[in-house]
Amino acid sequence: MSETTAALSTFAKDIHSGLTSNPKCLSSKYFYDEKGDQLFQAIMGLEEYYLTRCEFEIFDQQKVEILKRFLGTDTSFNLVELGAGDGTKTKVLLNHFVSQGVDFSYSPIDISQHVLDVLSEDLEKSIPKLKVNAIQGDYFDALAKLNENHFQKEVVLFLGSNIGNFSNGSAPKFLKRLGDNLGSGDMLFIGFDLMKDPNVILSAYNDKLGVTKEFNVNLLRRINNELGANFDLEGYEHFPTYNPITGETKSHLVSNKAQEVFIEATGETYSFDAWEAIHMEVSQKYSLKTIHQLAEQAGFKVVKNFTDENEFYVDSLWEKI
Ligand SMILES: C[S@@+](CC[C@H](N)C(=O)[O-])C[C@H]1O[C@@H](n2cnc3c(N)ncnc32)[C@H](O)[C@@H]1O
Known part of the structure; x- marks a missing residue:
């Protein structure tokens, strides 16, 4: 070898x-090759796979408050999504932001070119007014490319409990590195699956x-x-x-x-x-206490936790200090 x-x-x-x-x-x-993308989409529709439904519910029910918090005192932002996948849930937010006339652009990042092609084509048809700048690559390579022309406030989405795919040891390092790529006032909106009935x-x-x-x-x-x-x-x-x-x-x-x-x-x-x-x-799977510790260690403050009705899942909004 x-x-x-x-x-x-x-x-x-x-x-x-x-x-x-x-x-x-x-x-x-x-x-995530083409078949892997399709299989993951099938997983998201499974009766047992509650994660997607919880995050969808959070976006659907709390989109007004989410937008208010994303904007803060600003009037525009660049929305960046790490590991965007097919963007099904994100579209709930994108549709709302566009309907409210918000000044923002959307940069989905994914390692899978196939998934980005499907997403870009879909967004062009379903939300034609949206400005989309898709970037294929690993999270940090793509973020670095994006930061070359970074003038606006950045709101980074990391959804679908993707953070859960990092081991307990590597998640804090990943979040710290993510924080190092952001400026003070930039935001991270991150989906965590919470500890619950083990069955x-x-x-x-x-x-x-x-x-x-x-x-x-x-x-x-x-x-x-x-x-x-x-x-x-x-x-x-x-x-x-x-x-x-x-x-x-x-x-x-x-x-x-x-x-x-x-x-x-x-x-x-x-x-x-x-x-x-x-x-x-x-x-x-995380506890709320651990989520707060992770935010602090990575140089963020927790702005607000958005949970579903069952409290199975949380989308936690962090601001870079
Ligand atoms: C579990 S799916 C979640 C998709 C979407 N965020 C959601 O919530 O439905 C993970 C996505 O992240 C992408 N991905 C995984 N590892 C990646 C990496 N290191 N860099 C960029 N994208 C990655 C995959 O191609 C896949 O589309």
Whole structure:
């Protein structure tokens, strides 16, 4: 592997590094190829997946107050969305802001070009008056590009509990780095899934129709298609866990037999023992107390917490100090 490392794509390098780690792991940021985007949209519509409905309810019921807080004493802002996805929920806010004649532009950022193409086309038709500047890339590369022409107040959206995909150790570093990219008075509107009945949480990652399993297995399919691998897609069981003490939900694919996988792009064979697991994704659940600590550590003050009726979920509005 070493001589060819330099020539390998970042994707191949990351997969190699994950499959040679102990325990094995794969980064959830690679879930989103075209099929992954579609599967995630199907997940958002699942009965068990309460997160999307909660955030939709918050935006729908509290959009007037949200806009008031975004504006503060300003008359305009640039709305930036990290990991925008299909923007279904964001459109509730965008429609409201446009209907109120607010002076703002919208910059969705996503690693998936496919999802940005679908979103841009949809927005052009459904909200023609909206100024859209879509940027493909990793969160920070895209933010850096955006900051080259940053004159207005920035309001950054980080929705869908995307922050939950960072481990407990890495979330504070990520938020600090995000804060370092913003100026005093800029805002961050961030969706956190709250700790609740563990059975409700676990079912959201273990749906009856098996869509979440398919979403996880699709990453193995992607590695087969893009890196010339030979993963047996039937050879892995989907096994999520929730730890009510730490708030960590983890998704695993567990090899249901001893097996070997060859990846052409890395030129390596990877061995799995029977019942050896690959850690696929973390979906962290938070308490309000931890959210306040995170804001403070990253150099923000909490302006307001917007929760749904069940208090399952919170969109927390922070201002950079
Ligand atoms: C869980 S989806 C959430 C989508 C949307 N925010 C929502 O709430 O419905 C995560 C989105 O973030 C994007 N994403 C994941 N990791 C990323 C990264 N490191 N940089 C940029 N986008 C990323 C994915 O492509 C995907 O569209």
